[in-house]
Each structure stands twice: as C-alpha cells, then as structure tokens.
Amino acid sequence: MxxxxxxxxxxxxxxxxxxxxxxxxxxxxxxxxxxxxxxxxxxxxxxxxxxxxxxxxxxxxxxxxxxxxxxxxxxxxxxxxxxxxxxxxxxxxxxxxxxxxxxxxxxxxxxxxxxxxxxxxxxxxxxxxxxxxxxxxSDNLQEIEFLKEEMIVDFNDFNSEANKKINSEKWFTSLQEFGIGLNEPLAELFVYDFLSDRRNETYPYYLKNLNANPYYDDLLNRLKNKYPETNYTRLYENEIALDRQIASGKGTMFFTGKWILAFILMLSILLNLYLLLQRKKSKATAKKGILEKLTYQEQKIVSEILKEKTNKEIATDLFISVSTVKTHINNLYKKLNVSKREDIKGLFENQN
CATH class of the missing domain: 2.60.40 (Immunoglobulin-like)
Incomplete structure (x- = not known):
C-alpha cells in the first residue's frame, strides 16, 4: 500500500x-x-x-x-x-x-x-x-461540473430552438439520472440549481418539465428523508411550489394580486397614520389657541377644574380666596363661551 x-x-x-x-x-x-x-x-x-x-x-x-x-x-x-x-x-x-x-x-x-x-x-x-x-x-459537485461543461458545448453548437429542445431533453435526463446515481440529494440540488436558473437556456424547458416529471417530487422525498430539518429542503420545497404556479400560468397573477393587496394595505396604514397625526396636531393647535386666550391664573384654574377640585380646594391650592376663584371661573365662562364647569372639562378633555 x-x-x-x-x-x-x-x-x-x-x-x-x-x-x-x-x-x-x-x-x-x-x-x-x-x-x-x-x-x-x-x-x-x-x-x-x-x-x-x-x-x-x-x-x-x-x-x-x-x-x-x-x-x-x-x-x-x-x-x-x-x-x-x-x-x-x-x-x-x-x-x-x-x-x-x-x-x-x-x-x-x-x-x-x-x-x-x-x-x-x-x-x-x-x-x-x-x-x-x-x-x-465530497467530489460529487466536481463530477457534475464536468457534465455541465459538456452540456454547454452541446448547446453552443447551434443557437436554434430545435437544438435547444433536443439538448434540453437529453441533458435534463442525463444530469438528473447521474444525480440519482450519486445517492446524495445535495449533489442533486447542485444539478437542480443549474437547470432551474432563470438566467440559463434551460429555464423554459424546466418549467415544462416541472409538472410532467415525477423526478422533482422524488427529490423532495429524498431530501426530507436524509435532510429533514435543513434550509436545503425548505428552500427546495418552497421553490418548486412557486415555480409550479408560474408554470401553470398562476404565478404572475398570484404575485401581481399579492403585491397589489400589499400596496393597498400599506397605503391605507400610511394614510391612517397621517390622518391620526394631523388630528393630534390640529387638537394641539386648538388647545394652544384656547389657552392663549386665558391669563396665567385662569390657566391654573382650568388645570384645577380638570383635576375635579372644588372651589374651596382650588382656593387653598392657589392661596387665593373662594370669591376670587368664583370670579376667575365666571371670566372663563365668558371667554370660552360655556355656562358650567362640565363644559370646561369637556372642552379641554376633547383636546387631549
């Protein structure tokens, strides 16, 4: 040895x-x-x-x-x-x-x-x-690379639709059967990635082959058996499901409808947020305008009223007489065009 x-x-x-x-x-x-x-x-x-x-x-x-x-x-x-x-x-x-x-x-x-x-x-x-x-x-991917190079040479011989069709049928079968023979689903994914690549000449034939050939479901089963909880299996399962929708003509409609609904939903959310912010801004401006009509002492009286305090409690907190409190409240009624304390509360609480 x-x-x-x-x-x-x-x-x-x-x-x-x-x-x-x-x-x-x-x-x-x-x-x-x-x-x-x-x-x-x-x-x-x-x-x-x-x-x-x-x-x-x-x-x-x-x-x-x-x-x-x-x-x-x-x-x-x-x-x-x-x-x-x-x-x-x-x-x-x-x-x-x-x-x-x-x-x-x-x-x-x-x-x-x-x-x-x-x-x-x-x-x-x-x-x-x-x-x-x-x-x-370990060297499965290298072996597949050699086959891919042979396939590319075949495709480049004549750039015609007939040549593409013949070689697609030939090489899809050859590469898929070779992958199965390796007994390694990860190597088959390497083949699948190449054949289903949207940038390759093989993509149109792949879409036709996807629903007609049981190979793709068989590969999914092999992946689930050997690599059940991996990104490889999840990605492959999701891709063939979406590609089958595209192959059957539903994919474009699916994505178009999906994105239109998403756009409408997002637009609605943004519009509601804008209106909410505008309402808050409007209320804040209105409250500021009302307060600007009042003197500093009247603003303090309003604050005490909103705290549900009586005239006597307001007088104690502000160190003024009860009669002075009543005078301020009467002035508030005139300035705010209201007739009772509840109206003052309602006016300012609606602005919060």
Whole structure:
C-alpha cells in the first residue's frame, strides 16, 4: 500500500474516532496567501463567493500548504467552499465587487464534521483541482461540473430552438439520472440549481418539465428523508411550489394580486397614520389657541377644574380666596363661551 494512502487512512481513523474534521492542501504561493472556508446553506448561493458564508480563514505556510481542522461543523453532510483570495487587500479594505475577486479560485465540496480531505494540485500545478476524501460524496459537485461543461458545448453548437429542445431533453435526463446515481440529494440540488436558473437556456424547458416529471417530487422525498430539518429542503420545497404556479400560468397573477393587496394595505396604514397625526396636531393647535386666550391664573384654574377640585380646594391650592376663584371661573365662562364647569372639562378633555 502506498505510503500516502496509508497515512491518509491513519489520519481518517484517528479523526473519525475524535469527531473532528481536517481539510488541508497546497496552493501556488503566487496566487495568494489566505484560504477561506465557507459554509453554504442556500444552494442558490453556489455560483459565487458570499462574504457572509465565510466561517474560517487560514494563512498558508512557506510551501503554500494550508489546513483547517476542528469539531464545530454539522455531523451530517453539508456544502462547503474553499476559496483562495488573490486580491491585494491594501490599501482598500475590500477591493471586491459583489463579493468576487477577479483573481480568486474556489472549489465546492460536500463534507461533514468527521471528514478528512486533501486538496492537491494537478500535474500542471492547477490549484483546487483534485480531492482525496474519506467521504465518497465530497467530489460529487466536481463530477457534475464536468457534465455541465459538456452540456454547454452541446448547446453552443447551434443557437436554434430545435437544438435547444433536443439538448434540453437529453441533458435534463442525463444530469438528473447521474444525480440519482450519486445517492446524495445535495449533489442533486447542485444539478437542480443549474437547470432551474432563470438566467440559463434551460429555464423554459424546466418549467415544462416541472409538472410532467415525477423526478422533482422524488427529490423532495429524498431530501426530507436524509435532510429533514435543513434550509436545503425548505428552500427546495418552497421553490418548486412557486415555480409550479408560474408554470401553470398562476404565478404572475398570484404575485401581481399579492403585491397589489400589499400596496393597498400599506397605503391605507400610511394614510391612517397621517390622518391620526394631523388630528393630534390640529387638537394641539386648538388647545394652544384656547389657552392663549386665558391669563396665567385662569390657566391654573382650568388645570384645577380638570383635576375635579372644588372651589374651596382650588382656593387653598392657589392661596387665593373662594370669591376670587368664583370670579376667575365666571371670566372663563365668558371667554370660552360655556355656562358650567362640565363644559370646561369637556372642552379641554376633547383636546387631549
């Protein structure tokens, strides 16, 4: 048995027993010095690097070797990305556009918390080209990438509707059957993400295929069986439900009606808030106008009346005689055009 394979198996046995992962490899030093590990829960975010997916980073040594190890990853298979950032981070803190560096290289793979993976360079020195792993699913996404490249060549031979139709039928079947054969639903999601992408030539055929082909429901069942409480399964289930509405012609109407109702509701809420604020503003202005008619002592009398105090209690609180209180109240009746204390209360309470 070759020494490298023996060493790899020993590492796998040790790490497996400890419940730890180890991802290591070697890169070309002229391509960068930092390697990032990302954890991807949304299969619609596989096409490029998203900064909010990064969970760890490491610096390479003088020979370009790097290593990630620990025990903090999920026990089940998940999709991960290693990427090498070749951008010069100085002097700008973030030279990327939409999270992508033109000089970045990356690789997608499947792994879990007990896996040992080695990312070796190819014979011509290409980084992230080969995966040696204790997990048979780790290189599934790479295998699918090779098939996708063949498919793209077929589509580019002739840019005609007949060619698109023939190749769509051929490659939908080929890719879906290949995914089933891998026995890994996450790899099938990688295929689904590509075939159902609205930007691809495959999207019109996907909508036709969605309701006619039992494959999509079968994939949902496989996801529910193997990854029941994950974002992968929830996102896929929601997407095929919405896409089926679009495929049947109800999707556009659904979204149009939904957004019209939402807009009307929001407009109604904003209008009510505006009217409420205007009413409060109007009442505050009216109250201020009434108070401006009164002297300072009369305003104090009004305040005491609103507290349900008698003439005697008002006189005691304001250190004036009861007759003076009565005089002020009579003046209030004239200024406010009312005839009793209850009218004063009603007038000011309605303004609060």
């Amino acid at each position: 070759p020494t490298r394979i023996l060493f790899f198996l020993i590492c796998f046995t040790i790490l497996k027993s400890q419940g730890q992962y180890r991802f290591d490899g070697q890169i070309n030093l002229d391509e960068g010095k930092t390697v990032y590990l990302s954890y991807i829960e949304d299969y619609r975010k596989l096409s490029r690097i998203y900064m909010d997916q990064i969970i760890r980073k490491t610096e390479v040594d003088s020979l370009g070797r790097f290593s990630f190890k620990g025990s903090n990853l999920p026990e089940e298979n998940r999709i991960y990305r290693l990427h090498l950032d070749g951008c010069d981070m100085e002097p700008k803190p973030n030279p990327h556009i939409l999270g992508v560096c033109d000089f970045s290289q990356s690789i997608l793979f499947i792994a879990n918390n007990t896996d040992t993976l080695n990312f070796s360079k190819s014979a011509n020195g290409q980084t992230f080209c080969q995966i040696a792993s204790t997990n048979p699913s």
